[in-house]
Amino acid sequence: xxxxxxxxxxxxxxxxxxxxxxxxxxxxxxxxxxxxxxxxxxxxxxxxxxxxxxxxxxxxxxxxxxxxxxxxxxxxxxxxxxxxxxxxxxxxxxxxxxxxxxxxxxxxxxxxxxxxxxxxxxxxxxxxxxxxxxxxxxxxxxxxxxxxxxxxxxxxxxxxxxxxxxxxxxxxxxxxxxxxxxxxxxxxxxxxxxxxxxxxxxxxxxxxxxxxxxxxxxxxxxxxxxxxxxxxxxxxxxxxxxxxxxxxxxxxxxxxxxxxxxxxxxxxxxxxxxxxxxxxxxxxxxxxxxxxxxxxxxxxxxxxxxxxxxxxxxxxxxxxxxxxxxxxxxxxxxxxxxxxxxxxxxxxxxxxxxxxxxxxxxxxxxxxxxxxxxxxxxxxxxxxxxxxxxxxxxxxxxxxxxxxxxxxxxxxxxxxxxxxxxxxxxxxxxxxxxxxxxxxxxxxxxxxxxxxxxxxxxxxxxxxxxxxxxxxxxxxxxxxxxxxxxxxxxxxxxxxxxxxxxxxxxx
Amino acid sequence: xxxxxxxxxxxxxxxxxxxxxxxxxxxxxxxxxxxxxxxxxxxxxxxxxxxxxxxxxxxxxxxxxxxxxxxxxxxxxxxxxxxxxxxxxxxxxxxxxxxxxxxxxxxxxxxxxxxxxxxxxxxxxxxxxxxxxxxxxxxxxxxxxxxxxxxxxxxxxxxxxxxxxxxxxxxxxxxxxxxxxxxxxxxxxxxxxxxxxxxxxxxxxxxxxxxxxxxxxxxxxxxxxxxxxxxxxxxxxxxxxxxxxxxxxxxxxxxxxxxxxxxxxxx
Numbered sequence: 001x002x003x004x005x006x007x008x009x010x011x012x013x014x015x016x017x018x019x020x021x022x023x024x025x026x027x028x029x030x031x032x033x034x035x036x037x038x039x040x041x042x043x044x045x046x047x048x049x050x051x052x053x054x055x056x057x058x059x060x061x062x063x064x065x066x067x068x069x070x071x072x073x074x075x076x077x078x079x080x081x082x083x084x085x086x087x088x089x090x091x092x093x094x095x096x097x098x099x100x101x102x103x104x105x106x107x108x109x110x111x112x113x114x115x116x117x118x119x120x121x122x123x124x125x126x127x128x129x130x131x132x133x134x135x136x137x138x139x140x141x142x143x144x145x146x147x148x149x150x151x152x153x154x155x156x157x158x159x160x161x162x163x164x165x166x167x168x169x170x171x172x173x174x175x176x177x178x179x180x181x182x183x184x185x186x187x188x189x190x191x192x193x194x195x196x197x198x199x200x201x202x203x204x205x206x207x208x209x210x211x212x213x214x215x216x217x218x219x220x221x222x223x224x225x226x227x228x229x230x231x232x233x234x235x236x237x238x239x240x241x242x243x244x245x246x247x248x249x250x251x252x253x254x255x256x257x258x259x260x261x262x263x264x265x266x267x268x269x270x271x272x273x274x275x276x277x278x279x280x281x282x283x284x285x286x287x288x289x290x291x292x293x294x295x296x297x298x299x300x301x302x303x304x305x306x307x308x309x310x311x312x313x314x315x316x317x318x319x320x321x322x323x324x325x326x327x328x329x330x331x332x333x334x335x336x337x338x339x340x341x342x343x344x345x346x347x348x349x350x351x352x353x354x355x356x357x358x359x360x361x362x363x364x365x366x367x368x369x370x371x372x373x374x375x376x377x378x379x380x381x382x383x384x385x386x387x388x389x390x391x392x393x394x395x396x397x398x399x400x401x402x403x404x405x406x407x408x409x410x411x412x413x414x415x416x417x418x419x420x421x422x423x424x425x426x427x428x429x430x431x432x433x434x435x436x437x438x439x440x441x442x443x444x445x446x447x448x449x450x451x452x453x454x455x456x457x458x459x460x461x462x463x464x465x466x467x468x469x470x471x472x473x474x475x476x477x478x479x480x481x482x483x484x485x486x487x488x489x490x491x492x493x494x495x496x497x498x499x500x501x502x503x504x505x506x507x
Numbered sequence: 508x509x510x511x512x513x514x515x516x517x518x519x520x521x522x523x524x525x526x527x528x529x530x531x532x533x534x535x536x537x538x539x540x541x542x543x544x545x546x547x548x549x550x551x552x553x554x555x556x557x558x559x560x561x562x563x564x565x566x567x568x569x570x571x572x573x574x575x576x577x578x579x580x581x582x583x584x585x586x587x588x589x590x591x592x593x594x595x596x597x598x599x600x601x602x603x604x605x606x607x608x609x610x611x612x613x614x615x616x617x618x619x620x621x622x623x624x625x626x627x628x629x630x631x632x633x634x635x636x637x638x639x640x641x642x643x644x645x646x647x648x649x650x651x652x653x654x655x656x657x658x659x660x661x662x663x664x665x666x667x668x669x670x671x672x673x674x675x676x677x678x679x680x681x682x683x684x685x686x687x688x689x690x691x692x693x694x695x696x697x698x699x700x701x702x703x704x705x706x707x708x709x710x711x712x713x714x715x716x717x718x719x720x721x722x723x724x725x726x727x728x729x730x731x732x733x734x735x736x737x738x739x740x741x742x743x744x745x746x747x748x749x750x751x752x753x754x755x756x757x758x759x760x761x762x763x764x765x766x767x768x769x770x771x772x773x774x
Contacts, residue, residue, distance in 0.1 A: 271633065280627030284616065291615040291656075347610040350575055351672070354605050355628055356597035362628075499577050506610060 001091075001099045006106055028432045029112075031439070036115035039064065043119025047194045050127065054218050055193040055202040057119045058211035061142070063183060064116050065210045068146055070176045072154040082427070097247035105147045114143055120213045127221050134220040134228055138213025141235035145209055148239040148246070155249045176297075177304030181312060188313075209235055277358065281365020282372065289373055294344055294430060298337030303377065306330030310385060323389035324398035327382030328405050328449070334374050335409025336441035339416035340434060341366060343423050347506040352498060359495040363414045363487050370410045371483075378402060396459065396468035400452045400475040407479020408448025411486030416441060418493045423505050451478050526551035526680045526711030531581035532571050534564075541567040543735040544581065549680075549713045549728070551586070554706045556722035556743075557715040558756060559732035565715040566608050568732065569684050572713075573605045585680050604678035606669045608685050608715075614658030618649050618668045621657060622675055629676045636675075643671040648697055663694035670698055680711045687721060699725060719753045731759040 039060050046053035086096060117139045124135035182189070192198040193205070205211045216231035273279040289295045310326035313319040342349055352358045379402065386398045422434040430438075452475035459468030494501075527549040534542045542564045549555040559565050570576035572583040574590045583590040588598040613621060619640055626636030644650045647667040652660070657668060666686055673681055681702070687695045702712055702725065716722060722729055723743065729752070730740035739746055739759040747755050 275627055275633035275636075277628045277630060280624045284613070284620070284624040287620065288613065288615055345613065348613050350605075350607060350610045351612075351625060353575055354573065354600060354603070355625070356600040358628055499575065502575060502610075503577075 001095065002102045005099055005103045009103060028436045031436055032109075032112040032432075033115070036112045039116040040119050040122060042190070043122030046123055049194065049196060050123070050221055051202075051218060052194040052196050053123045054120075054211075054214035055196075055205060056190045057123055058205040058208075058214040059189060059193055059201070060119065060186070061117060061210040061213075062205055062208055063179060063186075064113060065142075065146055065149075066175070066179050068113060068150050069153045070179060072150040073156070073175075093251050094247045097250045098243075100250065101148060101151055101243055101246060104151045105144065107147070110143060110147060113146060114139070117142055117213070120217060123214075124217045124221075127217070131217050131220050134232065135213060135217045137232050138216040138235075141232055141239075142210065142213050145235040145239040145242075148242045152242050152246055152249055155246070155253045174300065174304065177301045177308065181305050181308035209238060277361035278364040278368060281362050282368040285366050285369030286373060288345075289369065292344070294424070294428075295337070299334055299373070302330045302333035302337070303381075305333055307381065307385075314389075320389040320391055321394075324382065324386040324391055324394040325401065326385045327378040327398065328401040330381060331374055331378050331402065331405040331409055332442060332445050335370075335405065335413065335445040336438050338370055338409065338413040339441040339445075340422050340437055341413060341417040342501060343417065343421045343434065343505065345505075346423060347502060349498065349502050349505060352494070353502060359498065360491040363491040363494060366414050366417075367410045367483060367487055370413055371406065374409065375406050378406060393460075396465070396472050397456050400456050400468075400472040401449050402475075403472065404449035404452040404475035404479050405445065407476075408482045409445050411479075411482025411484075412441075412445060412448065413486075414490035415486045415493065416444070418490060418497065418501065421501050421504055423507075448478065448482055449475070525549065525584065526553065526586060527555075527572065527682065527713055528584040528587075529568070529572055529581070530583070532568060532578050532583065533580040534567050534571060534576065534578055540735050542571065542578075545732075545735075545737055547730060547737055547740065549711060551679075551711050552706065552709055553711060553728050554702070554726045555711075555713045556726035556729040557713060557732060558717070558719065558722060558729060558752075559715075560760060560762075561717075563732045564735040565732055566684055567735075569682055569713070569715060570607065573603060573607070573682050574600065575605070575607060575610075601676075602679045604673035604676070604681045606666075606673045606681070606683040606686050608688075612657050612665070612669065612672070615656055617654060617656055618644060618652060618660075618664075618671070621668065622671055625672055626675050631676065639675055643675065646697075646701065647671055648694070661691075663690045666690050667694060667698065670701065674701070674705070678710070681705065681713070683712065683714045685715055685717070687716060687718065695721075719751075719756060723747070723752050731756055733760040 042060055043053075043057050046056065120139055121132060121135040124131040189198075189201065193202055196202070206215055212231045212234050216228045219225070219228035219231060271279075271283075273283045289299065306326045306329040309329060310322040313322055352362050382398050382402050386395060420437060422431060422437055424434070425431050452471050455474045456468055456471035459465065459471055525548045529545055529547040531544050531546060532542055533540075533544045545568055557565055557569070567576065571578040571581070572590065574583075574596065578591070582592070583599075585599040585603045588595040588602065590596060590599045590603075616624065622640045622643065623636055626639065627633065631639075641650075644652075647670065649664060649667055649671070652664060657665065660668065666688075670683070670686060673683070683702075686698055686702075690698065699721075702714075706712055714726070726743055728740075728742055729746050730737050731746065732738065739755070743752070746752065746759075750758075
């Protein structure tokens with residue numbers, strides 16, 4: 001059965017790759033390999049303290065492990081081999097469960113994770129052959145645990161009941177947000193761990209499963225062989241416990257019934273937006289941003305990461321300098337997620353094509369919805385946290401960047417959504433290439449504030465507040481320019497290419 | 508084996524001004540020709556059935572006819588307005604209502620929200636949209652589902668809300684791709700009644716379907732499509748002849764009665 005399932009997954013994956021953009025897929029693979037290589041480098045280039053080095057690597061491995069679990073929970077597990085495909089076959093559920101676990105261990109994506117985990121081996125390389133052998137065994141055990149945990153994460157929050165999936169998506173959004181906050185603080189965290197200046201965090205990262213290979217290497221280095229053996233066995237024991245629970249989780253997923261949600265019928269309810277074509281699109285878009293789990297997840301991540309990345313340094317180390325930039329960061333994240341709106345909507349684009357003169361209204365409506373959703377809480381966030389920071393000299397920066405980015409995000413969103421359109425997978429989940437596009441968009445959206453930032457920087461360097469506030473005016477001008485010019489370009493592109501885009505989305 | 512009916516010339520179809528005219532529509536996917544240069548006229552006021560086996564090219568043809576799939580060659584015209592010429596495409600789409608097959612509706616909207624959004628997008632005023640929403644949801648039996656999201660609709664409900672989308676703006680030509688596929692009998696009766704009322708008031712309907720009984724019940728003209736080409740077209744009587752539409756269909760596509768069984772079925 002395992003060979004058959006591996007062959008089935010291989011066939012499905014090959015067909016999916018044949019239909020997708022080869023360049024985009026290889027770019028996503030390259031991005032993953034680069035991240036893994038960067039993690040490996042952290043293990044190779046380490047300080048003199050063995051304990052500090054192992055703490056550093058363990059912290060990064062925690063991000064990898066948590067990221068794999070969050071990705072699986074968001075996507076519902078293996079995108080190619082959905083358990084639902086096999087639901088009607090008269091297969092022994094326990095036998096199928098074990099087979100799927102073994103198939104999961106043959107996932108090519110684990111190669112990239114393995115490269116990252118080898119950072120532990122890189123640290124052990126300077127500690128002797130025995131340490132390297134222990135490190136290799138630890139990495140293998142952690143890979144097994146990762147694979148099993150990923151299967152369970154996908155199965156637990158998989159696409160069974162739609163309401164359960166929606167709730168799971170929100171939970172995952174919160175988890176991803178905290179991961180992202182930790183990632184933004186990574187350089188500072190790693191240097192503190194290397195220097196042994198944060199004992200509490202060091203204990204935390206070593207106690208968690210991602211730290212067990214490091215524990216084993218450290219114990220072997222100190223000659224504490226029973227402790228080393230225990231640390232090597234621990235991930236395998238945990239994997240076995242999780243694997244024991246997997247058949248029940250799989251059975252629940254494969255027989256989960258679809259629940260329906262019911263909303264109040266709003267017939268006769270007073271409209272808040274104008275009854276115009278653009279107003280209708282904006283109303284539709286606002287509803288989708290609040291109801292669609294992919295979009296809502298992005299908003300939640302933007303809010304949590306934006307606030308968390310600014311507040312945590314304030315609470316942990318008294319650093320207030322990031323607080324004024326919380327709102328701008330939130331806007332960058334949400335704006336980046338908004339660069340694939342047509343892909344997220346799928347083949348429902350046909351409604352726009354079939355409606356005369358709808359392209360311009362559709363673009364303007366999407367821009368309006370983004371502005372109405374993002375601007376209020378981004379403004380409140382920026383004003384509140386900047387006031388709390390006491391950094392009065394940073395008010396022009398906070399407001400200038402916020403205004404520039406709100407305009408930039410709203411201007412770019414519909415246009416970027418028509419470039420390299422990425423459909424969701426068959427389960428309605430983001431694909432790796434979708435994630436790559438969003439990551440690239442983070443940089444592009446941030447760059448829309450470059451002109452304003454240049455003037456703001458000039459004001460700070462010259463200590464002329466007039467110049468700094470001129471930067472705010474520049475931000476307003478560039479923001480408006482992006483909205484107007486971006487909208488016009490998007491409307492022209494949509495009108496000219498909408499049939500071709502539909503063909504991509506309907507494939 | 509019965510003698511095949513003589514092929515009915517295309518000119519016999521052109522009985523009046525065209526509600527929908529297809530001129531030389533062609534589409535190929537690599538070496539596979541899905542639609543090979545189809546000419547067809549759906550007279551204004553007619554109820555036209557397009558039948559054919561799976562893979563005949565019906566969906567491809569209809570998608571090109573309504574502007575959802577770019578043809579490699581040819582054009583389509585709705586009440587004389589070209590679908591693919593930029594100068595007249597908006598006029599064509601204004602007169603056209605479409606129910607495509609295999610394309611999604613926004614699942615996170617309720618039926619009323621979807622109709623309101625599309626009505627306003629088409630430039631209808633809010634009171635008109637609200638009144639038509641109420642009437643459509645009532646006539647189509649969707650009033651009780653006003654609060655349910657489309658993602659939770661049954662197949663029949665999806666077809667009905669799709670039909671509501673197609674007729675909301677008062678089109679004069681409807682193009683429906685398998686509107687009654689996998690639909691329960693009650694929903695099918697409702698949809699059929701709405702379409703019959705539409706043609707009685709002068710509207711034109713072109714409908715693709717696999718169900719011959721439906722074509723015999725609703726349509727006054729029919730075309731048989733096979734391997735990307737129209738192999739027979741005309742009035743229902745002309746095409747069906749004395750042997751009935753199903754036999755005429757089988758003869759047109761060159762198929763005899765299917766009587767094969769699977770060898771491992773128990774006797």
